[in-house]
Amino acid sequence: MPWRLLRFGLSKSHPEPRMFTTHDTLKPSYDVVIIGGGGHGLASAYYLARDHGITNVAVLEKGYIGGGNTGRNTTIIRSNYLTPEGVKFYDKSVQLWQDLSTEFDLNLFFSTRGHFTLAHTDSAMRTMRWRAEVNKHYGIASEVVGPEDVKRATPQMDLSCGGHAPIQGALYHAPGAVARHDAVAWGYGRGADMRGAEIHQQTAVTGIEVKGGKVVGVHTTRGFIATNKVICAVAGFTPRITDMVGIKTPIYIHPLQAMVSEPMKPWLDSILVSGSLHIYVSQSSRGELVMGASLDPYEVQSTRSTLDFPEGLSAHLLDMFPFLSHVKVVRQWAGMADMTPDFAPIMGMTPVEGFYLDSGWGTWGFKATPVCGKTMAWTVANDKPHELITGFSLDRFRNYALTGEKGAASVGH
Amino acid sequence: MKLMTCPVNGTRPVSEFVYWGEIRPMPDPDTCSDDEWAAYVFNRNGAPGVKKEWWCHTPSNTWFIAERDTEKDFVLRTYLYGDDR
Numbered sequence: 370m371p372w373r374l375l376r377f378g379l380s381k382s383h384p385e386p387r388m389f390t391t392h393d394t395l396k397p398s399y400d401v402v403i404i405g406g407g408g409h410g411l412a413s414a415y416y417l418a419r420d421h422g423i424t425n426v427a428v429l430e431k432g433y434i435g436g437g438n439t440g441r442n443t444t445i446i447r448s449n450y451l452t453p454e455g456v457k458f459y460d461k462s463v464q465l466w467q468d469l470s471t472e473f474d475l476n477l478f479f480s481t482r483g484h485f486t487l488a489h490t491d492s493a494m495r496t497m498r499w500r501a502e503v504n505k506h507y508g509i510a511s512e513v514v515g516p517e518d519v520k521r522a523t524p525q526m527d528l529s530c531g532g533h534a535p536i537q538g539a540l541y542h543a544p545g546a547v548a549r550h551d552a553v554a555w556g557y558g559r560g561a562d563m564r565g566a567e568i569h570q571q572t573a574v575t576g577i578e579v580k581g582g583k584v585v586g587v588h589t590t591r592g593f594i595a596t597n598k599v600i601c602a603v604a605g606f607t608p609r610i611t612d613m614v615g616i617k618t619p620i621y622i623h624p625l626q627a628m629v630s631e632p633m634k635p636w637l638d639s640i641l642v643s644g645s646l647h648i649y650v651s652q653s654s655r656g657e658l659v660m661g662a663s664l665d666p667y668e669v670q671s672t673r674s675t676l677d678f679p680e681g682l683s684a685h686l687l688d689m690f691p692f693l694s695h696v697k698v699v700r701q702w703a704g705m706a707d708m709t710p711d712f713a714p715i716m717g718m719t720p721v722e723g724f725y726l727d728s729g730w731g732t733w734g735f736k737a738t739p740v741c742g743k744t745m746a747w748t749v750a751n752d753k754p755h756e757l758i759t760g761f762s763l764d765r766f767r768n769y770a771l772t773g774e775k776g777a778a779s780v781g782h
Numbered sequence: 783m784k785l786m787t788c789p790v791n792g793t794r795p796v797s798e799f800v801y802w803g804e805i806r807p808m809p810d811p812d813t814c815s816d817d818e819w820a821a822y823v824f825n826r827n828g829a830p831g832v833k834k835e836w837w838c839h840t841p842s843n844t845w846f847i848a849e850r851d852t853e854k855d856f857v858l859r860t861y862l863y864g865d866d867r
Binding site: 609619667766 | 835
């Protein structure tokens with residue numbers, strides 16, 4: 370790495386290509402078109418090229434790479450979910466995360482911190498025990514700990530939470546981690562680009578051509594592309610895309626907001642989550658506290674922010690950490706979460722042949738980025754659902770076979 | 783502060799209200815197919831647009847209908863059920 374840096378120092382012009390190749394024109398046809406240049410879409414392109422040798426692929430991004438929910442989440446990675454389907458799926462993802470920085474030769478600042486889900490009531494403790502047992506059954510490091518363990522990890526915390534929500538215990542998940550989210554999109558994007566996939570930014574999809582129940586092409590703001598396979602990985606834009614092929618889904622869109630504080634010296638090692646206080650908080654490698662709360666209470670398909678959000682979140686955060694009262698909030702933003710009734714994603718094949726969904730990623734999509742790419746690429750290459758995603762198919766609703774993922778973040782259960 | 787107009791109590795902070803989703807016509811459970819019923823139970827119209835939605839002013843338990851642009855988060859009008867004229 371230092372030699373590479375030296376080359377940059379000595380060269381008059383930029384000595385390496387930029388992260389991605391810019392393509393002036395779209396080809397008339399591709400084997401696979403991926404709608405959405407976020408982490409999920411780019412990871413799908415990456416694994417299609419790397420694992421399945423499918424390189425005639427276009428990733429179409431309406432805005433810029435990683436500018437959607439990939440760059441709007443609070444970067445938490447964990448696998449201590451509640452359903453067997455969820456636990457197995459997210460565990461595979463956590464395993465993939467470990468090696469990504471090396472694989473990409475790009476520092477993702479992947480940092481294993483340990484993750485506490487705080488319980489303030491007896492019923493919350495019962496859920497924590499339930500989750501711990503499911504997790505342990507599948508070999509995941511997950512255990513119920515007492516308030517003294519929380520105190521040891523975070524001595525600054527007021528364990529009584531202002532007196533009205535004393536901490537009874539927590540679910541502790543040692544592999545819980547954070548990573549620099551936009552770098553994940555760049556890493557997958559560069560890897561896909563190097564292997565021959567094309568990334569087209571500023572290219573919006575305006576329609577999808579379906580003939581005889583099969584996808585035949587995609588209309589974009591830069592012209593028509595013929596293709597038989599389309600992956601839809603667009604998070605909060607999913608209903609607008611499924612409307613183009615006439616598929617109905619249970620997906621509804623609520624904004625999920627987040628904010629960061631000014632940078633501080635490192636003091637918070639762990640990732641803390643409290644469902645009762647509607648908080649999740651971790652300290653980034655830049656020293657900012659990265660904070661989220663819960664979904665906005667009603668449907669909105671835009672990324673507007675509200676003042677209620679920092680007000681409510683700050684009040685709860687001060688219950689936990691009164692010493693933060695002079696710390697400033699420097700940024701807040703929102704992402705559009707594509708929610709499902711059972712808090713599990715909708716992935717795989719659809720009634721339209723050649724139209725694949727990677728959707729319903731609501732408030733839980735970032736941590737799944739690697740495994741989504743991997744399983745979607747497999748599903749598209751083999752034209753049948755990967756065994757890890759069979760529980761997430763769209764037809765589970767028609768069959769009343771919901772997944773019931775109560776381990777999801779930012780949602781009331 | 784976001785405001786919402788209750789047809790009975792006037793303009794109030796939106797925090798006094800709960801959102802209860804888009805108005806959706808229910809198929810007749812005695813005559814519709816299983817697929818139609820499942821579609822009614824689960825499927826939603828998630829695309830943006832001007833939608834007619836159920837809202838409730840919780841302090842007075844007034845249920846009413848709001849016509850709202852869900853992309854701009856702008857309320858066009860609100861009225862009680864049956865007053866849609």
